[in-house]
Amino acid sequence: MNNLPNDEGLFGDFGGRFVSETLMPLIIELEKTYQSAKVDNSFRNELLYYQKNYIGRPSPLYLADRITQNLGGAKIYFKREDLNHTGAHKINNCIGQILLAKRLGKNRIIAETGAGMHGVATATVAARFGMRCVIYMGLTDVKRQKTNVYRMKLLGAKVVPVTSGKGTLKDAMNEALRDWVNNIENTFYIIGTVAGPHPYPVMVRDFQSIIGYEVREKIIKIEGKLPDILVACIGGGSNALGLFYPMIKENVRMIGVESGGKGIETGKHAASLTGGVPGILHGNRTYLLQNQDGQIKDAHSISAGMDYPGVGPEHCYYYKCKRIDYVSVTDNEALDAFKKCCYLEGIIPALESAHALAYVSKIAPRLSKKTIILVNMSGRGDKDISIISEHC
Ligand SMILES: Cc1ncc(COP(=O)(O)O)c(C=O)c1O
The missing domain is CATH 3.40.50.1100 (Rossmann fold)
Structure with missing residues (x-):
């Protein structure tokens, strides 16, 4: 059970990486970077430092x-x-992913958010590491989670309300993926849950x-x-x-x-x-x-x-x-x-x-x-x- 996912990112019949050709090299680069970071003591020690002194673990x-x-x-x-x-727990994952963004030399961060907790955690780590940050959030969620929208703005992030669909998390994630395809050179996408193309599900699980x-x-x-x-x-x-x-x-x-x-x-x-x-x-x-x-x-x-x-x-x-x-x-x-x-x-x-x-x-x-x-x-x-x- 602990050997999953396989090399294609499959957990049995589920998972994988169904992305456009533009994103495929990024996903593969991310997987390699994550695999090497996982066994690198300097990465592990830095993660440990932020878990203890920044998150409060x-x-x-x-x-x-x-x-x-x-x-x-x-x-x-x-x-x-x-x-x-x-x-919330969201920051556990955001700290891990921003350290990977730094390792990859990216300086622009994007994320989707529903309740706003992942958006706030992403805006927080982006501020801490001096990176530009754009958060996609469905319009319905912008209205029902106003405090978090304000928090993200205070932290220096740009919050983009997404009006397509029902204006919730799915629509925000569609928009974030669109942004990523158009800005592959400098942008790192911090996905907030154990979903998305491989290696995100396994990476987020490990950080959590x-x-x-x-x-x-x-x-x-x-x-x-x-x-x-x-x-x-x-x-x-x-x-x-x-x-x-x-x-x-x-x-x-x-x-x-x-x-x-x-x-x-x-x-x-x-x-x-x-x-x-x-x-x-x-x-x-x-x-x-x-x-x-x-x-x-x-x-x-x-x-x-x-x-x-x-x-x-x-x-x-x-x-x-x-x-x-x-x-x-x-x-x-x-x-x-x-x-x-x-x-x-x-x-x-x-x-x-x-x-x-x-x-x-x-x-x-x-x-x-x-x-x-x-x-x-x-x-x-x-x-x-x-x-x-x-x-x-
Ligand atoms: C406090 C809190 N708990 C749980 C969740 C659900 O996300 P997940 O199932 O990825 O933990 C969210 C999502 O925004 C959240 O803000």
Whole structure:
């Protein structure tokens, strides 16, 4: 399982690199650079330095005692990625990729963003390394994540609102790929999740795996064993794979929570595994929400970071071989979990992370007090306050 992907970037039937001829040499150069950086001590030490002193790692493991008591079953821990610099797990990947951009001699950074957390993290590292930065963001997301748009601008990035399609993450990614094709000489594309053409899915997974490695080390010291169940939300799937991958060979149950939006039966959701079929988008073969003619359907989620009609190819592989369980929760269930986390733990979670917590709220009461569930608190919810105020 740990030998995947193969040389073509395939996880079984999924992944690969379906890009135009213009981008192919860049993708291959990036893969070579990543392979050499991975085993280069100076790259690893620099990454370690920024993980510790810039992001603030390791992030804490927190026993959510009041939620545990409230649900009355399994013991629930949070991995506090919300406490990272910039407020989410996204920065783990951005630091890694900007160091690769530097290694490749690029000086212009582009990225797509949905909730804006990846955009903010990208703008942050671009500022830190003195690089120009352009962020593509769907117009719908620009409107619902205003604070993050302002943060990106403060950090010196140009934010380009994308009006095509539904104006969400898929459309932003289309636009970023278009920019890349036209600016291959000086531009590095920092993709924000475990999607896109090879080597992005594996590279992003590796940069995010620090989450799971830290969990392993800490929970064994506290509890003397690994968690029984790991739970994380799935937009493209990067925080989930970051948590799961370092324990994928262990006897640990893993649950990825997709956005069921207004309910799977309504068709208004973003559950690509639960409700999609295989197809090709953004350079890789993956599960996608499509209509009968193979056209990509618009996803719906209350949470901008979950609002993507695809999912990372490695998740498709684990879905098919049943190593990871994939489930969904609705917008309303996520909202309830959001509120519960605020008033019981004093933690305002990102709406994305609230999806993971919502599923935990369903299963924890039925489990024994000896069962340990670890939830990835992928980000903080300051960005979501205006959406929440419309629903409460
Ligand atoms: C806080 C937070 N969690 C989760 C996600 C979903 O992304 P992924 O599935 O790649 O972790 C996002 C995406 O923007 C996010 O901002």
